[in-house]
Amino acid sequence: MFKNIAELIEQAKKQDKKIWEIMLDQEVVTSGLSPEAIWETMAVRYEVMEKAIERGISGVHSRSGLTGGDAKRLYDYIKNGKFLTDKTSLLASCYAVATNEVNAAMGVICATPTAGSSGTVPGVLFALKDTHDLSSDRIIEALFTAGALGYVVANNAIISGARGGCQAEVGSAAAMAAGAAVELMGGTPDQIGHAFSIALKNLLGLACDPVGGLVEVPCVKRNAGGAAIALSAAEMALAGIESRIPADEVILAMYKIGITMPVTIRETALGGLATTPTGLDWQERIALEEF
Protein backbone atom coordinates (compact mmCIF):
# COMPACT_ATOMS: atom_id res chain seq x y z
CA MET A 1 0.00 0.00 0.00
CA PHE A 2 1.30 3.45 -0.88
CA LYS A 3 0.24 6.71 0.75
CA ASN A 4 2.33 9.16 -1.25
CA ILE A 5 4.29 9.50 -4.49
CA ALA A 6 7.62 8.69 -2.81
CA GLU A 7 6.28 5.34 -1.57
CA LEU A 8 4.69 4.61 -4.94
CA ILE A 9 8.00 5.17 -6.77
CA GLU A 10 9.92 3.21 -4.12
CA GLN A 11 7.60 0.21 -4.42
CA ALA A 12 7.80 0.22 -8.21
CA LYS A 13 11.61 0.24 -8.07
CA LYS A 14 11.86 -2.37 -5.31
CA GLN A 15 9.46 -4.81 -6.98
CA ASP A 16 10.76 -3.98 -10.46
CA LYS A 17 7.21 -3.21 -11.58
CA LYS A 18 5.52 -0.44 -13.48
CA ILE A 19 3.44 2.12 -11.57
CA TRP A 20 0.31 0.77 -13.25
CA GLU A 21 1.05 -2.69 -11.86
CA ILE A 22 1.46 -1.32 -8.33
CA MET A 23 -1.93 0.41 -8.68
CA LEU A 24 -3.60 -2.76 -9.95
CA ASP A 25 -2.06 -4.78 -7.07
CA GLN A 26 -3.38 -2.27 -4.55
CA GLU A 27 -6.86 -2.34 -6.06
CA VAL A 28 -6.87 -6.15 -5.78
CA VAL A 29 -6.04 -5.88 -2.07
CA THR A 30 -8.50 -3.08 -1.23
CA SER A 31 -11.45 -4.25 -3.35
CA GLY A 32 -11.10 -8.02 -2.99
CA LEU A 33 -11.76 -8.34 -6.73
CA SER A 34 -9.63 -10.24 -9.24
CA PRO A 35 -7.10 -8.35 -11.40
CA GLU A 36 -9.20 -9.32 -14.43
CA ALA A 37 -12.37 -7.77 -12.94
CA ILE A 38 -10.52 -4.56 -12.10
CA TRP A 39 -8.98 -4.40 -15.57
CA GLU A 40 -12.46 -4.86 -17.05
CA THR A 41 -13.78 -1.90 -14.98
CA MET A 42 -10.97 0.28 -16.34
CA ALA A 43 -11.69 -0.98 -19.87
CA VAL A 44 -15.26 0.33 -19.47
CA ARG A 45 -13.83 3.74 -18.45
CA TYR A 46 -11.59 3.61 -21.54
CA GLU A 47 -14.62 3.08 -23.76
CA VAL A 48 -16.48 5.97 -22.11
CA MET A 49 -13.49 8.25 -22.84
CA GLU A 50 -13.19 7.06 -26.44
CA LYS A 51 -16.90 7.64 -27.08
CA ALA A 52 -16.81 11.11 -25.53
CA ILE A 53 -13.88 12.10 -27.77
CA GLU A 54 -15.63 10.78 -30.88
CA ARG A 55 -18.81 12.64 -29.98
CA GLY A 56 -16.90 15.82 -29.20
CA ILE A 57 -14.93 16.00 -32.44
CA SER A 58 -18.11 15.50 -34.46
CA GLY A 59 -19.45 18.72 -32.85
CA VAL A 60 -21.51 19.08 -29.69
CA HIS A 61 -23.07 22.16 -28.02
CA SER A 62 -24.03 22.93 -24.44
CA ARG A 63 -27.49 24.11 -23.41
CA SER A 64 -26.24 27.56 -22.45
CA GLY A 65 -24.55 28.12 -25.80
CA LEU A 66 -21.36 29.16 -24.01
CA THR A 67 -19.29 26.30 -25.43
CA GLY A 68 -19.31 23.77 -28.23
CA GLY A 69 -18.01 23.11 -31.71
CA ASP A 70 -14.40 23.98 -30.88
CA ALA A 71 -13.14 20.37 -30.80
CA LYS A 72 -14.44 19.94 -34.32
CA ARG A 73 -12.83 23.24 -35.36
CA LEU A 74 -9.48 22.11 -33.98
CA TYR A 75 -9.82 18.65 -35.50
CA ASP A 76 -10.45 20.12 -38.95
CA TYR A 77 -7.46 22.44 -38.47
CA ILE A 78 -5.20 19.47 -37.69
CA LYS A 79 -6.50 17.55 -40.70
CA ASN A 80 -5.56 20.56 -42.83
CA GLY A 81 -1.93 19.76 -42.00
CA LYS A 82 -0.61 23.28 -41.42
CA PHE A 83 0.21 23.99 -37.78
CA LEU A 84 2.78 25.51 -35.43
CA THR A 85 3.63 22.69 -33.02
CA ASP A 86 3.15 18.96 -33.57
CA LYS A 87 0.31 16.53 -34.05
CA THR A 88 0.48 14.87 -30.61
CA SER A 89 0.25 18.17 -28.79
CA LEU A 90 -2.58 19.43 -31.00
CA LEU A 91 -4.57 16.20 -30.83
CA ALA A 92 -4.18 16.18 -27.04
CA SER A 93 -5.71 19.66 -26.84
CA CYS A 94 -8.38 18.71 -29.38
CA TYR A 95 -9.43 15.54 -27.51
CA ALA A 96 -9.37 17.40 -24.21
CA VAL A 97 -11.71 20.05 -25.60
CA ALA A 98 -13.90 17.32 -27.15
CA THR A 99 -14.31 15.56 -23.78
CA ASN A 100 -15.10 18.74 -21.89
CA GLU A 101 -17.58 19.91 -24.52
CA VAL A 102 -19.42 16.61 -24.07
CA ASN A 103 -19.26 17.15 -20.31
CA ALA A 104 -20.67 20.68 -20.65
CA ALA A 105 -23.52 19.22 -22.71
CA MET A 106 -24.29 16.82 -19.81
CA GLY A 107 -22.98 13.85 -21.78
CA VAL A 108 -21.32 10.77 -20.32
CA ILE A 109 -17.64 11.17 -19.42
CA CYS A 110 -15.20 9.69 -16.94
CA ALA A 111 -14.09 11.98 -14.09
CA THR A 112 -10.25 12.18 -14.24
CA PRO A 113 -10.05 13.24 -11.46
CA THR A 114 -13.19 15.40 -11.80
CA ALA A 115 -15.74 16.16 -14.51
CA GLY A 116 -14.53 19.74 -14.96
CA SER A 117 -11.03 18.35 -15.57
CA SER A 118 -12.13 15.24 -17.46
CA GLY A 119 -10.46 16.20 -20.76
CA THR A 120 -6.79 16.46 -19.87
CA VAL A 121 -5.94 12.81 -19.11
CA PRO A 122 -7.81 11.19 -22.03
CA GLY A 123 -6.65 14.06 -24.28
CA VAL A 124 -2.98 13.26 -23.68
CA LEU A 125 -3.33 9.47 -23.70
CA PHE A 126 -5.55 9.13 -26.75
CA ALA A 127 -3.35 11.57 -28.70
CA LEU A 128 -0.30 9.41 -27.91
CA LYS A 129 -2.29 6.35 -28.92
CA ASP A 130 -2.98 7.87 -32.35
CA THR A 131 0.45 9.31 -33.09
CA HIS A 132 2.50 6.43 -31.64
CA ASP A 133 0.24 3.62 -32.80
CA LEU A 134 -0.37 2.20 -29.30
CA SER A 135 -2.85 -0.56 -28.45
CA SER A 136 -5.88 0.03 -26.23
CA ASP A 137 -4.28 -2.22 -23.58
CA ARG A 138 -1.35 0.16 -23.27
CA ILE A 139 -3.72 3.09 -22.77
CA ILE A 140 -5.65 1.14 -20.12
CA GLU A 141 -2.33 0.52 -18.33
CA ALA A 142 -1.62 4.25 -18.50
CA LEU A 143 -5.03 4.95 -16.98
CA PHE A 144 -3.97 2.88 -13.96
CA THR A 145 -0.77 4.96 -13.78
CA ALA A 146 -2.82 8.17 -13.88
CA GLY A 147 -5.16 6.66 -11.30
CA ALA A 148 -2.31 5.91 -8.90
CA LEU A 149 -1.13 9.53 -9.09
CA GLY A 150 -4.66 10.94 -8.74
CA TYR A 151 -5.31 8.64 -5.78
CA VAL A 152 -2.38 10.21 -3.93
CA VAL A 153 -3.53 13.77 -4.67
CA ALA A 154 -7.14 13.07 -3.65
CA ASN A 155 -6.06 11.43 -0.38
CA ASN A 156 -3.33 13.88 0.61
CA ALA A 157 -4.75 17.13 -0.74
CA ILE A 158 -7.86 18.14 -2.67
CA ILE A 159 -9.23 17.69 -6.17
CA SER A 160 -12.33 19.88 -6.12
CA GLY A 161 -12.44 23.43 -7.44
CA ALA A 162 -14.78 24.48 -4.64
CA ARG A 163 -12.18 23.43 -2.09
CA GLY A 164 -8.94 24.32 -3.84
CA GLY A 165 -9.47 26.15 -7.12
CA CYS A 166 -8.71 24.96 -10.63
CA GLN A 167 -5.15 24.02 -9.64
CA ALA A 168 -6.76 21.13 -7.73
CA GLU A 169 -8.70 20.03 -10.81
CA VAL A 170 -6.82 20.76 -14.05
CA GLY A 171 -3.57 20.96 -12.05
CA SER A 172 -4.08 17.44 -10.70
CA ALA A 173 -5.26 16.18 -14.09
CA ALA A 174 -2.20 17.57 -15.89
CA ALA A 175 0.11 16.01 -13.29
CA MET A 176 -1.65 12.65 -13.66
CA ALA A 177 -1.47 12.86 -17.46
CA ALA A 178 2.20 13.86 -17.44
CA GLY A 179 3.19 10.89 -15.25
CA ALA A 180 1.07 8.47 -17.27
CA ALA A 181 2.59 9.75 -20.54
CA VAL A 182 6.11 9.19 -19.21
CA GLU A 183 5.32 5.59 -18.25
CA LEU A 184 3.65 5.01 -21.62
CA MET A 185 6.82 6.23 -23.36
CA GLY A 186 9.08 3.95 -21.31
CA GLY A 187 10.24 6.41 -18.65
CA THR A 188 11.42 5.36 -15.18
CA PRO A 189 9.40 5.67 -11.95
CA ASP A 190 11.60 8.62 -10.93
CA GLN A 191 10.92 10.36 -14.24
CA ILE A 192 7.19 9.85 -13.66
CA GLY A 193 7.54 11.67 -10.34
CA HIS A 194 9.41 14.55 -11.98
CA ALA A 195 6.89 14.90 -14.82
CA PHE A 196 4.09 14.91 -12.24
CA SER A 197 5.80 17.63 -10.20
CA ILE A 198 6.69 19.82 -13.18
CA ALA A 199 3.12 19.74 -14.51
CA LEU A 200 1.50 20.51 -11.16
CA LYS A 201 3.99 23.29 -10.39
CA ASN A 202 3.01 25.00 -13.63
CA LEU A 203 -0.62 25.19 -12.59
CA LEU A 204 -0.29 26.14 -8.90
CA GLY A 205 -2.54 28.99 -7.85
CA LEU A 206 -4.99 28.65 -10.71
CA ALA A 207 -8.41 30.11 -9.85
CA CYS A 208 -11.74 28.34 -10.31
CA ASP A 209 -13.87 31.16 -11.73
CA PRO A 210 -16.50 29.66 -14.04
CA VAL A 211 -18.75 32.09 -15.92
CA GLY A 212 -22.33 31.77 -14.69
CA GLY A 213 -21.19 28.95 -12.43
CA LEU A 214 -21.18 26.63 -15.44
CA VAL A 215 -18.39 24.13 -16.11
CA GLU A 216 -17.73 25.70 -19.51
CA VAL A 217 -15.75 28.95 -19.55
CA PRO A 218 -12.83 28.74 -18.88
CA CYS A 219 -12.94 25.00 -18.04
CA VAL A 220 -13.11 23.58 -21.57
CA LYS A 221 -10.03 25.44 -22.85
CA ARG A 222 -8.21 25.02 -19.52
CA ASN A 223 -8.23 21.28 -20.21
CA ALA A 224 -6.54 21.92 -23.56
CA GLY A 225 -3.92 23.96 -21.71
CA GLY A 226 -3.59 21.23 -19.09
CA ALA A 227 -2.94 18.66 -21.81
CA ALA A 228 -0.26 20.85 -23.43
CA ILE A 229 1.46 21.44 -20.09
CA ALA A 230 1.30 17.71 -19.31
CA LEU A 231 3.06 16.85 -22.57
CA SER A 232 5.66 19.56 -22.06
CA ALA A 233 6.35 18.28 -18.51
CA ALA A 234 6.55 14.69 -19.76
CA GLU A 235 9.06 15.65 -22.45
CA MET A 236 11.21 17.51 -19.91
CA ALA A 237 11.22 14.52 -17.56
CA LEU A 238 12.04 12.12 -20.40
CA ALA A 239 14.94 14.41 -21.33
CA GLY A 240 16.32 13.87 -17.82
CA ILE A 241 15.20 17.16 -16.30
CA GLU A 242 14.37 16.88 -12.62
CA SER A 243 11.95 18.83 -10.46
CA ARG A 244 13.82 20.55 -7.67
CA ILE A 245 10.76 20.19 -5.39
CA PRO A 246 9.69 16.55 -4.81
CA ALA A 247 6.17 15.54 -5.88
CA ASP A 248 4.76 15.11 -2.37
CA GLU A 249 5.90 18.60 -1.39
CA VAL A 250 4.34 20.07 -4.53
CA ILE A 251 1.06 18.34 -3.59
CA LEU A 252 1.25 19.84 -0.11
CA ALA A 253 1.97 23.28 -1.57
CA MET A 254 -1.08 22.93 -3.82
CA TYR A 255 -3.19 21.98 -0.80
CA LYS A 256 -2.01 24.95 1.25
CA ILE A 257 -2.59 27.38 -1.62
CA GLY A 258 -6.04 25.85 -2.13
CA ILE A 259 -7.30 26.20 1.40
CA THR A 260 -6.08 29.77 1.68
CA MET A 261 -7.61 30.87 -1.64
CA PRO A 262 -10.38 33.45 -1.36
CA VAL A 263 -13.84 31.92 -1.68
CA THR A 264 -14.59 34.22 -4.65
CA ILE A 265 -12.28 32.11 -6.84
CA ARG A 266 -13.34 28.71 -5.53
CA GLU A 267 -16.23 27.80 -7.81
CA THR A 268 -18.66 30.39 -6.50
CA ALA A 269 -18.84 32.52 -9.66
CA LEU A 270 -18.16 35.53 -7.41
CA GLY A 271 -14.77 36.52 -8.85
CA GLY A 272 -12.25 36.23 -11.64
CA LEU A 273 -13.59 35.65 -15.15
CA ALA A 274 -17.10 35.10 -13.77
CA THR A 275 -17.38 38.75 -12.71
CA THR A 276 -15.86 40.40 -15.80
CA PRO A 277 -18.41 42.54 -17.68
CA THR A 278 -18.77 39.86 -20.34
CA GLY A 279 -18.92 37.09 -17.74
CA LEU A 280 -21.73 38.91 -15.93
CA ASP A 281 -23.58 39.49 -19.22
CA TRP A 282 -23.54 35.77 -19.88
CA GLN A 283 -24.61 35.01 -16.33
CA GLU A 284 -27.66 37.22 -16.83
CA ARG A 285 -28.53 35.64 -20.16
CA ILE A 286 -28.20 32.15 -18.71
CA ALA A 287 -30.40 33.03 -15.74
CA LEU A 288 -33.08 34.36 -18.08
CA GLU A 289 -33.13 31.09 -20.01
CA GLU A 290 -34.06 29.34 -16.76
CA PHE A 291 -32.00 26.24 -16.48
Place this chain on the structure above:
Amino acid sequence: MLGPSSSHTAGAVRIGQIARKLFGQEPDRLTIHFYGSFAKTYKGHATDVAIVGGLLNMEVADEALPNAIHIAQEQGINIHFIAEEEIPEEPNTVKIVMEKGPDRLEVTGVSVGGGAVQITEYAGFPIRLSGDFPTLLILHHDAYGAISQVSQLLEKHEINIAHMEVSRLAKGEVALMLIETDEMISPTILQDISRSKHVIRASMLALDEI
Protein backbone atom coordinates in the same frame (compact mmCIF):
# COMPACT_ATOMS: atom_id res chain seq x y z
CA MET B 1 -20.69 9.71 -15.07
CA LEU B 2 -22.87 12.36 -16.69
CA GLY B 3 -21.46 15.90 -16.76
CA PRO B 4 -20.92 18.68 -16.02
CA SER B 5 -19.27 18.52 -12.55
CA SER B 6 -18.12 15.56 -10.48
CA SER B 7 -18.67 17.34 -7.18
CA HIS B 8 -21.81 19.24 -8.18
CA THR B 9 -23.40 16.54 -10.34
CA ALA B 10 -22.02 13.02 -9.65
CA GLY B 11 -21.45 13.79 -5.96
CA ALA B 12 -24.95 15.23 -5.72
CA VAL B 13 -26.45 12.08 -7.26
CA ARG B 14 -24.63 9.99 -4.63
CA ILE B 15 -25.88 12.15 -1.76
CA GLY B 16 -29.41 11.77 -3.14
CA GLN B 17 -29.02 7.99 -3.41
CA ILE B 18 -27.72 7.67 0.14
CA ALA B 19 -30.48 9.92 1.54
CA ARG B 20 -33.08 7.78 -0.20
CA LYS B 21 -31.58 4.57 1.25
CA LEU B 22 -31.53 6.08 4.71
CA PHE B 23 -35.18 7.13 4.40
CA GLY B 24 -36.03 3.67 3.06
CA GLN B 25 -39.03 4.80 1.00
CA GLU B 26 -39.96 7.24 -1.75
CA PRO B 27 -40.73 10.65 -0.23
CA ASP B 28 -43.80 12.61 -1.32
CA ARG B 29 -42.27 15.94 -0.31
CA LEU B 30 -38.68 17.18 -0.66
CA THR B 31 -37.13 20.37 0.65
CA ILE B 32 -33.56 20.78 -0.54
CA HIS B 33 -31.31 23.44 1.03
CA PHE B 34 -28.11 24.39 -0.81
CA TYR B 35 -25.11 25.99 0.91
CA GLY B 36 -21.80 27.51 -0.25
CA SER B 37 -20.73 26.81 -3.85
CA PHE B 38 -23.84 24.62 -4.23
CA ALA B 39 -26.03 27.62 -3.40
CA LYS B 40 -24.23 29.88 -5.89
CA THR B 41 -23.96 27.47 -8.82
CA TYR B 42 -26.53 24.69 -8.41
CA LYS B 43 -28.53 25.64 -11.48
CA GLY B 44 -25.59 25.74 -13.87
CA HIS B 45 -24.19 22.46 -12.59
CA ALA B 46 -27.62 20.80 -12.54
CA THR B 47 -27.04 19.97 -8.86
CA ASP B 48 -30.79 20.26 -8.27
CA VAL B 49 -31.47 17.75 -11.04
CA ALA B 50 -28.72 15.45 -9.76
CA ILE B 51 -29.96 15.39 -6.14
CA VAL B 52 -33.48 14.58 -7.26
CA GLY B 53 -32.13 11.90 -9.64
CA GLY B 54 -30.27 10.29 -6.76
CA LEU B 55 -33.41 10.41 -4.63
CA LEU B 56 -35.18 8.55 -7.45
CA ASN B 57 -32.40 5.90 -7.29
CA MET B 58 -30.93 6.92 -10.66
CA GLU B 59 -27.27 6.14 -11.39
CA VAL B 60 -24.64 8.79 -12.27
CA ALA B 61 -24.48 7.65 -15.91
CA ASP B 62 -28.26 7.33 -16.34
CA GLU B 63 -29.25 9.01 -19.62
CA ALA B 64 -32.61 9.95 -18.04
CA LEU B 65 -30.85 11.95 -15.31
CA PRO B 66 -31.28 15.38 -17.00
CA ASN B 67 -35.08 14.89 -16.72
CA ALA B 68 -35.06 13.84 -13.06
CA ILE B 69 -37.03 16.82 -11.71
CA HIS B 70 -39.69 16.43 -14.36
CA ILE B 71 -39.94 12.68 -13.67
CA ALA B 72 -40.25 13.28 -9.92
CA GLN B 73 -42.98 15.88 -10.41
CA GLU B 74 -44.89 13.48 -12.66
CA GLN B 75 -44.74 10.97 -9.82
CA GLY B 76 -46.42 13.57 -7.63
CA ILE B 77 -43.39 14.47 -5.53
CA ASN B 78 -43.53 18.04 -4.22
CA ILE B 79 -40.07 19.65 -4.50
CA HIS B 80 -38.67 22.90 -3.09
CA PHE B 81 -35.14 24.27 -3.52
CA ILE B 82 -33.67 26.86 -1.19
CA ALA B 83 -30.33 28.62 -1.77
CA GLU B 84 -29.02 29.46 1.72
CA GLU B 85 -26.71 32.39 2.44
CA GLU B 86 -25.16 30.79 5.53
CA ILE B 87 -21.44 29.94 5.09
CA PRO B 88 -20.97 26.18 5.59
CA GLU B 89 -17.87 24.37 6.87
CA GLU B 90 -17.56 22.57 3.53
CA PRO B 91 -18.17 24.54 0.31
CA ASN B 92 -20.51 21.99 -1.29
CA THR B 93 -23.16 21.24 1.31
CA VAL B 94 -26.78 20.18 0.87
CA LYS B 95 -29.48 19.45 3.45
CA ILE B 96 -32.29 17.21 2.25
CA VAL B 97 -35.56 17.07 4.15
CA MET B 98 -37.58 14.01 3.10
CA GLU B 99 -41.19 13.60 4.09
CA LYS B 100 -43.81 10.95 3.50
CA GLY B 101 -47.01 11.68 5.36
CA PRO B 102 -46.00 12.18 8.98
CA ASP B 103 -42.60 10.46 8.53
CA ARG B 104 -39.74 12.93 8.17
CA LEU B 105 -35.96 12.60 7.94
CA GLU B 106 -33.25 15.24 7.55
CA VAL B 107 -29.95 14.24 5.97
CA THR B 108 -27.03 16.60 5.28
CA GLY B 109 -24.28 15.70 2.82
CA VAL B 110 -21.11 17.28 1.46
CA SER B 111 -19.43 16.67 -1.88
CA VAL B 112 -15.63 16.75 -1.74
CA GLY B 113 -14.63 16.27 -5.39
CA GLY B 114 -14.34 13.49 -7.96
CA GLY B 115 -17.82 12.26 -6.99
CA ALA B 116 -16.76 11.40 -3.42
CA VAL B 117 -19.23 12.42 -0.71
CA GLN B 118 -19.80 12.30 3.02
CA ILE B 119 -23.01 12.37 5.00
CA THR B 120 -22.47 14.82 7.85
CA GLU B 121 -25.83 14.84 9.60
CA TYR B 122 -28.56 12.24 10.08
CA ALA B 123 -31.78 13.00 11.95
CA GLY B 124 -30.04 15.86 13.75
CA PHE B 125 -26.97 13.77 14.71
CA PRO B 126 -23.60 14.99 13.42
CA ILE B 127 -21.91 11.99 11.71
CA ARG B 128 -19.18 11.19 9.17
CA LEU B 129 -20.40 8.67 6.64
CA SER B 130 -18.61 8.02 3.36
CA GLY B 131 -20.67 5.09 2.10
CA ASP B 132 -17.46 3.24 1.20
CA PHE B 133 -18.05 0.54 3.83
CA PRO B 134 -21.24 -1.31 4.69
CA THR B 135 -22.72 0.89 7.41
CA LEU B 136 -25.36 0.30 10.04
CA LEU B 137 -27.29 3.26 11.41
CA ILE B 138 -29.24 2.37 14.51
CA LEU B 139 -31.55 4.79 16.28
CA HIS B 140 -32.13 3.46 19.79
CA HIS B 141 -33.23 4.42 23.27
CA ASP B 142 -30.35 5.70 25.35
CA ALA B 143 -30.27 2.81 27.85
CA TYR B 144 -27.63 0.45 29.21
CA GLY B 145 -27.12 -2.77 27.29
CA ALA B 146 -28.23 -1.34 23.93
CA ILE B 147 -24.71 -1.33 22.48
CA SER B 148 -23.69 -4.74 23.79
CA GLN B 149 -26.83 -6.32 22.32
CA VAL B 150 -25.95 -5.08 18.87
CA SER B 151 -22.26 -5.95 19.13
CA GLN B 152 -23.12 -9.47 20.32
CA LEU B 153 -25.38 -9.96 17.32
CA LEU B 154 -22.56 -8.86 15.02
CA GLU B 155 -20.14 -11.22 16.79
CA LYS B 156 -22.56 -14.11 16.37
CA HIS B 157 -22.62 -13.48 12.61
CA GLU B 158 -18.83 -13.05 12.44
CA ILE B 159 -18.97 -9.42 11.35
CA ASN B 160 -15.98 -7.25 12.10
CA ILE B 161 -16.49 -3.63 13.12
CA ALA B 162 -14.19 -1.25 11.23
CA HIS B 163 -15.43 1.96 12.86
CA MET B 164 -18.08 2.74 15.44
CA GLU B 165 -19.59 5.89 16.90
CA VAL B 166 -22.30 6.34 19.51
CA SER B 167 -23.94 9.66 20.22
CA ARG B 168 -27.06 11.04 21.84
CA LEU B 169 -28.80 14.38 21.81
CA ALA B 170 -29.73 14.24 25.51
CA LYS B 171 -29.32 11.72 28.35
CA GLY B 172 -32.00 9.03 28.45
CA GLU B 173 -33.50 9.98 25.08
CA VAL B 174 -32.82 8.85 21.53
CA ALA B 175 -29.27 7.85 20.61
CA LEU B 176 -27.54 6.90 17.38
CA MET B 177 -25.13 4.02 16.82
CA LEU B 178 -23.14 4.23 13.60
CA ILE B 179 -21.20 1.09 12.73
CA GLU B 180 -19.00 0.57 9.66
CA THR B 181 -18.24 -3.10 9.01
CA ASP B 182 -15.85 -5.06 6.81
CA GLU B 183 -18.47 -7.63 5.86
CA MET B 184 -21.87 -7.15 4.26
CA ILE B 185 -24.86 -7.35 6.57
CA SER B 186 -27.69 -9.54 5.34
CA PRO B 187 -31.36 -8.47 5.63
CA THR B 188 -31.81 -11.24 8.24
CA ILE B 189 -29.13 -9.79 10.51
CA LEU B 190 -30.59 -6.33 10.03
CA GLN B 191 -33.99 -7.69 11.04
CA ASP B 192 -32.47 -9.30 14.16
CA ILE B 193 -30.97 -5.95 15.09
CA SER B 194 -34.23 -4.07 14.41
CA ARG B 195 -36.06 -6.45 16.74
CA SER B 196 -33.65 -6.26 19.64
CA LYS B 197 -34.62 -4.41 22.78
CA HIS B 198 -34.06 -0.60 22.79
CA VAL B 199 -33.73 -0.35 18.99
CA ILE B 200 -36.16 2.09 17.35
CA ARG B 201 -35.02 1.86 13.77
CA ALA B 202 -32.08 0.21 12.01
CA SER B 203 -31.01 0.96 8.48
CA MET B 204 -28.19 -0.36 6.43
CA LEU B 205 -26.15 1.31 3.76
CA ALA B 206 -23.94 -0.49 1.25
CA LEU B 207 -23.25 1.63 -1.77
CA ASP B 208 -21.49 0.13 -4.73
CA GLU B 209 -18.47 2.12 -5.79
CA ILE B 210 -19.38 4.64 -8.43
